[in-house]
Amino acid sequence: MLLKKSDSGEFAPWDTLDTLRKPCYDLRALHRNLDIMTTLFGYMQELGWDPYANDHEDANCQFEINWTYSDALTTADRHTFFKWMVRTLAEQHGLWATFMPKPFSHLTGNGAHVHVSLTDQSGKERLP
Numbered sequence: 001m002l003l004k005k006s007d008s009g010e011f012a013p014w015d016t017l018d019t020l021r022k023p024c025y026d027l028r029a030l031h032r033n034l035d036i037m038t039t040l041f042g043y044m045q046e047l048g049w050d051p052y053a054n055d056h057e058d059a060n061c062q063f064e065i066n067w068t069y070s071d072a073l074t075t076a077d078r079h080t081f082f083k084w085m086v087r088t089l090a091e092q093h094g095l096w097a098t099f100m101p102k103p104f105s106h107l108t109g110n111g112a113h114v115h116v117s118l119t120d121q122s123g124k125e126r127l128p
Helices: 027-032 034-046 072-092
Strands: 002-005 011-013 051-056 063-067
Touching: 027 034, 027 051, 034 051, 034 063, 034 072
Parallel strands: none
Antiparallel strands: 002 011, 051 063
């Protein structure tokens, strides 16, 4: 979620035009954030993470980026680095990025949902 600090010191979703009650998949809001999103996507491609999707999520100024899975340790490292990378890029645009579970009571919260694929060392899929 991308935020901006007001003159009174309060944080709020940064894009004052992103006001739909349910903005999920709103391309207009995504387009207004295209510079940040394409820059982030490019960084992830340079790192070899194979990002494949980016969309506006269910809360105002909330976005999701998906990338291809890897082993658990690599994915955990990427998740940690991803949060740092997003925050750094947001700061370069005068914004604040938060991953707080519920930063605003009136908006959908943030989650870090994952897609899990379990395999053994030979690559054979194993169901839990």
